[in-house]
Structures are given as structure tokens and as C-alpha cells.
Amino acid sequence: xxxxxxxxxxxxxxxxxxxxxxxxxxxxxxxxxxxxxxxxxxxxxxxxxxxxxxxxxxxxxxxxxxxxxxxxxxxxxxxxxxxxxxxxxxxxxxxxxxxxxxxxxxxxxxxxxxxxxxxxxxxxxxxxxxxxxxxxxxxxxxxxxxxxxxxxxxxxxxxxxxxxxxxxxxxxxxxxxxxxxxxxxxxxxxxxxxxxxxxxxxxxxxxxxxxxxxxxxxxxxxxxxxxxxxxxxxxxxxxxxxxxxxxxxxxxxxxxxxxxxxxxxxxxxxxxxxxxxxxxxxxxxxxxxxxxxxxxxxxxxx
Numbered sequence: 384x385x386x387x388x389x390x391x392x393x394x395x396x397x398x399x400x401x402x403x404x405x406x407x408x409x410x411x412x413x414x415x416x417x418x419x420x421x422x423x424x425x426x427x428x429x430x431x432x433x434x435x436x437x438x439x440x441x442x443x444x445x446x447x448x449x450x451x452x453x454x455x456x457x458x459x460x461x462x463x464x465x466x467x468x469x470x471x472x473x474x475x476x477x478x479x480x481x482x483x484x485x486x487x488x489x490x491x492x493x494x495x496x497x498x499x500x501x502x503x504x505x506x507x508x509x510x511x512x513x514x515x516x517x518x519x520x521x522x523x524x525x526x527x528x529x530x531x532x533x534x535x536x537x538x539x540x541x542x543x544x545x546x547x548x549x550x551x552x553x554x555x556x557x558x559x560x561x562x563x564x565x566x567x568x569x570x571x572x573x574x575x576x577x578x579x580x581x582x583x584x585x586x587x588x589x590x591x592x593x594x595x596x597x598x599x600x601x602x603x604x605x606x607x608x609x610x611x612x613x614x615x616x617x618x619x620x621x622x623x624x625x626x627x628x629x630x631x632x633x634x635x636x637x638x639x640x641x642x643x644x645x646x647x648x649x650x651x652x653x654x655x656x657x658x659x660x661x662x663x664x665x666x667x668x669x670x671x672x673x674x675x676x677x678x679x680x681x682x683x684x685x
Contacts, residue, residue, distance in 0.1 A: 492574055495596040501515040515553070518540070524541060526541060566581065571613060
């Protein structure tokens with residue numbers, strides 16, 4: 384009995400001790416969510432439909448007066464307007480005609496060479512040395528000179544006090560050298576023969592030299608000055624073209640009145656009936672030995 388009481392007291396004592404101690408509750412701390420690294424890539428902004436693309440254009444040089452310009456290449460490259468060429472012709476035409484009378488060189492050739500060789504008076508040699516014909520020093524030249532790049536670097540070119548001296552020296556240059564003697568066998572009115580003859584005699588190395596001279600002569604009617612010296616009536620290109628067209632029109636009208644163009648289905652018999660002719664007469668008028676005709680063939684019917 385005593386043992387039971389002792390055991391009971393022991394149990395009560397143990398229970399009381401356990402009740403006096405604080406209760407510790409252990410909780411597992413919640414896991415922190417891993418922080419997600421977000422990389423932001425900035426994309427280039429797309430241009431809106433209202434964006435205007437600016438283009439810088441290279442300005443084009445245009446003559447303010449809207450006149451035609453041309454490049455003249457001789458001893459230098461020169462850009463001139465038609466007005467400059469016309470002014471050059473007006474300034475030197477009297478000298479050219481005077482040289483034609485005195486030396487026998489066509490005025491048209493003199494002016495055309497002057498335009499081409501001097502750039503209508505605007506080229507380097509013309510401006511710096513009054514040299515309008517690109518004449519080099521050559522042996523025996525004792526006058527002033529200038530250096531200028533041409534076929535070779537720094538070649539010697541003649542220098543004059545004024546342009547009229549250059550025109551005179553050009554005439555003396557051609558008349559005083561035997562290689563140009565054949566030129567003076569040509570008619571003074573035959574500028575085409577002179578242009579080709581200058582190239583053949585070695586005045587210029589450019590194979591197109593004759594064509595260039597002829598082009599200037601015909602575009603600017605330079606042959607009118609030849610005609611004045613030769614006392615020949617001058618007919619401009621425009622007037623000549625009108626006259627040629629008039630003659631051509633008259634010929635066409637005459638052909639239409641006195642001829643017939645063979646159509647599909649035509650025979651000598653049907654055509655002769657149409658124009659009240661005998662078949663033999665129709666063949667005789669057209670030198671026909673056979674009865675065969677071709678579409679488009681023109682027959683004389685009157």
C-alpha cells in the first residue's frame with residue numbers, strides 16, 4: 384500500500400514539473416521565393432509611318448537664263464553658252480573675212496577653228512596668251528611664249544599682244560608651210576574639203592577634228608561669210624530646207640496626179656480600164672515586158 388502511495392506521489396511530482404516548463408513550438412520557416420531576374424532588352428524604336436526620310440541631293444548647275452551650254456575641248460576644257468559663241472563670231476567675223484581676202488583661207492574655217500581651239504575665246508590659252516588657234520612655238524619662233532599642258536606636259540605655245548595678231552599668225556602659219564599647200568587647191572567655198580584637209584595635213588591629232596569644224600560652220604551658218612567674200616548669194620540652212628521641202632512636195636503632188644500605186648487584186652487590165660488606157664500603152668509607159676505587178680508598185684498612168 385505504501386509503495387502505491389509513493390509511486391502516485393512520484394507521478395504527481397513529475398507531472399507538476401512538466402507543467403511548470405514553457406512549451407517551445409518549433410515551426411519550419413517558410414521558404415522565401417527565389418527572386419526572378421528579369422532582363423529587359425530595349426528594342427530600337429520603329430520609325431512611325433509619319434517619319435520623313437531626308438535625302439540631300441547634289442545641286443545641279445543650271446544656266447540661270449536657261450540657255451544651252453556646250454563643252455568645247457581643245458587645249459583646255461571650256462563650257463560656254465551659245466550666246467558666247469555667237470558673240471565670238473560677231474567680234475571676229477570681219478577679221479576672218481579680211482584674212483580670207485588676203486590669204487585665201489575660208490572665213491568659215493578661220494572662225495570654226497577659232498571657236499574650237501580657243502573655246503570661243505574663253506579657253507586658257509586665249510585668256511592668258513591671246514592664242515586663239517593653239518599654235519605651238521615650233522622652231523624659229525622668237526616671240527613671247529607660255530607653257531601649257533597639251534599632248535605633253537608644259538608644251539611651248541605662242542603668246543600675242545592681242546587676238547588679231549593670233550588671227551594673222553594663223554594665216555601666215557598655213558600659207559608659210561608646205562604641208563598645208565594642198566589646202567589652197569580646194570575651192571574657197573568648199574569648207575568640208577578644207578576641214579578634212581587640215582586634219583590630213585597634221586594640224587590636229589583628233590580624228591573628229593573635221594566633223595567638229597563642219598558642225599560649227601553649219602550650226603552657226605559660218606559659210607555665209609565665205610559667200611560674202613566670194614560675192615555669192617547667201618541662203619541660210621532654214622531657207623534652204625524650206626525650199627527643198629517645197630520641191631519635194633511638188634514632186635509628190637506630181638507623182639500623185641500622174642501615177643498610180645498598185646493595190647491588192649489589181650491587174651494591168653483593171654488599171655488600164657480605170658484610166659481609159661490600152662494595156663499595151665500602160666506597159667509601154669512603164670517599160671513593162673511582162674504582165675506581172677507587185678503591190679505598192681507605182682505606175683505612170685498619164
